[in-house]
Amino acid sequence: MATAVPNPDLIPAIPSSTAQQRARSFAGAAIALNIVxxxxxxxxxWTRSFPAFRLGPDxxxxxxxxxxxxxxSILLLKTVPFVFGSDxxxxxxxxxxxxxxxxxxxxPIWAWSMxxxxxxxxxxxxxLETEKLWRRLLWANIVVQxxxxxxxxxxxxxxxxxxxxxxxxxxxxxxxxWSKTAIRDNLICISVVNIITDFIFALIPxxxxxxxxxxxxxxxxxxxxxxxxxxxxxxxxxxxVKALQFGRTDDPTLEGxxxxxxxxIEEQVGFIAACVPCLRSPFxxxxxxxxxxxxxxxxxxxxxxxxxxxxxxxxSRKSAFGVSQSRIRMKSLRSPSADAHSEENIxxxxxxxAKNGEIWCTTELRLEDEEVNKPEGSSIKLDGA
Numbered sequence: 188m189a190t191a192v193p194n195p196d197l198i199p200a201i202p203s204s205t206a207q208q209r210a211r212s213f214a215g216a217a218i219a220l221n222i223v224x225x226x227x228x229x230x231x232x233w234t235r236s237f238p239a240f241r242l243g244p245d246x247x248x249x250x251x252x253x254x255x256x257x258x259x260s261i262l263l264l265k266t267v268p269f270v271f272g273s274d275x276x277x278x279x280x281x282x283x284x285x286x287x288x289x290x291x292x293x294x295p296i297w298a299w300s301m302x303x304x305x306x307x308x309x310x311x312x313x314x315l316e317t318e319k320l321w322r323r324l325l326w327a328n329i330v331v332q333x334x335x336x337x338x339x340x341x342x343x344x345x346x347x348x349x350x351x352x353x354x355x356x357x358x359x360x361x362x363x364x365w366s367k368t369a370i371r372d373n374l375i376c377i378s379v380v381n382i383i384t385d386f387i388f389a390l391i392p393x394x395x396x397x398x399x400x401x402x403x404x405x406x407x408x409x410x411x412x413x414x415x416x417x418x419x420x421x422x423x424x425x426x427x428v429k430a431l432q433f434g435r436t437d438d439p440t441l442e443g444x445x446x447x448x449x450x451x452i453e454e455q456v457g458f459i460a461a462c463v464p465c466l467r468s469p470f471x472x473x474x475x476x477x478x479x480x481x482x483x484x485x486x487x488x489x490x491x492x493x494x495x496x497x498x499x500x501x502x503s504r505k506s507a508f509g510v511s512q513s514r515i516r517m518k519s520l521r522s523p524s525a526d527a528h529s530e531e532n533i534x535x536x537x538x539x540x541a542k543n544g545e546i547w548c549t550t551e552l553r554l555e556d557e558e559v560n561k562p563e564g565s566s567i568k569l570d571g572a
Contacts, residue, residue, distance in 0.1 A: 192359050195281035206441040207275050210267040213448035217260050220455035227462040228253050234465060245310035248303045249461055255300035256458050262293040263447045280356060283440070287354035290447060291343065297450055298339030301381065302332040304457045308388045308416070311464070321391065328384060335380055342373055367434030374430035374446070378423055385420030385457065415460035422453040 202210070231249070235242050266286040269275040309325045309332075316322055347353040352362025365373075426449035433442055 193357065195284055195357060196279050198280035200278050200280045200283040200440075201276055202269065202278060202440045203438055206438060206444055207269065209441060209444050209448065210270050213444060213451070214264060214267060214270045216448065217264055217451050217455070220452065220459070221257065221260055224253070224256065224455055224458050224462075227459050227466060231462045231465045243310070243314070245307045245314070248307035248310060249458075252300050252303035252307060252458060252461075255296050255303060256454055259293050259296045259300055259454065260451055262289045262296065263451050265289050266293075266447060267444065284354055284356050287356065287443075290443060291350070291353045293447075294343045295340040297454060298343075299336045300454050301457065302336035304454065304461050305329075305332045305384055305388060308461045311461075312388075312391055316391075324387075325391070328387060331380070331384065335377070339377060346370065371430060371433045374433060375427060378427040378430055381453070382420050382423040382427065385416050385423055389416035389420065389460070415463055416457060419453055419457035419460055422449055422456055425449050426453060 228249070232242075232246070235246050264270075266289050268282070268286075269278055306329050309329050313322060313325050316325065344350060347362045347364040349360070349362055352360045352364050355362065426446065429442070429445045429449060433446065436442060
């Protein structure tokens with residue numbers, strides 16, 4: 188006589204108070220980070236598209252990553268429906284099964300979102316780095332991300348055969364599944380690789396920030412912006428700690444929520460960190476507004492340019508009548524599109540010329556001799572004019 192399968196809609200599966208609290212924290216963090224992610228992504232696409240269209244491979248990868256991040260966030264938030272108005276005391280086993288199903292579907296999406304984020308960062312750094320050693324390291328990391336995304340997808344699809352057994356909480360599906368120990372070890376290995384690559388991508392810019400001809404304070408701020416990936420690495424470490432506890436507590440709902448929460452935070456912080464460096468110009472203006480950086484040193488600009496060319500005539504001279512007769516007017520011949528292009532990158536534009544390991548940016552200037560109140564019949568000649 189066949190055993191009747193219990194109806195999961197009639198079996199209560201009320202989450203613990205700790206799980207409910209953690210779920211609310213997860214929802215708040217995920218929604219807040221998604222808002223920030225949308226803002227920085229929109230800003231990046233705008234600065235890369237206007238006034239000139241300059242989208243590159245790194246921008247296309249980050250666009251794909253944004254779609255994946257948003258999709259993954261929605262799926263993971265739907266695993267805790269009781270946060271959005273449902274009564275947690277009415278959660279049934281059927282709800283828990285559906286949440287497990289969504290979590291299983293979200294994992295490959297999370298894997299490829301992480302891969303696209305880091306590939307985008309690597310491609311952006313490849314536009315800036317000229318040393319062969321670092322370029323080879325960046326290409327190696329791109330290959331690692333592709334392999335890791337493929338491995339994550341296959342491991343998720345093969346953890347249970349048939350896959351339906353992965354979210355079967357009643358044990359009615361005849362499936363061969365990995366043990367909890369194997370799942371835990373898999374999570375640990377993936378987290379370790381993500382931690383290593385997070386720190387590599389966050390620290391690589393330090394190797395060539397020393398080449399940038401900018402004041403030390405501004406280089407420090409730029410380095411901080413580019414090192415925001417360290418926060419993604421920190422989230423990966425927390426996730427690793429939670430993975431070590433997987434299958435070892437009496438609250439599997441809490442375990443799933445915590446791993447899902449830190450997975451979501453990890454990818455969203457990584458995404459934000461990948462977009463922020465492309466917003467150097469807006470951040471520069473904000474920092475200037477608060478007095479943290481200055482656009483230039485007025486005294487050095489006026490004095491040093493004259494000293495650079497050794498022109499003691501770069502200032503107004505007076506005749507015997509005490510009337511200023513001539514002055515030098517300096518004009519920049521940079522086009523608006525060139526300005527916009529130089530504003531778009533932190534270090535250098537793709538057209539910048541690298542000399543002896545340094546990054547150079549050339550601006551063409553024109554000097555005009557402009558006469559002012561020149562007495563009739565007088566003649567004054569500037570040296571070198």
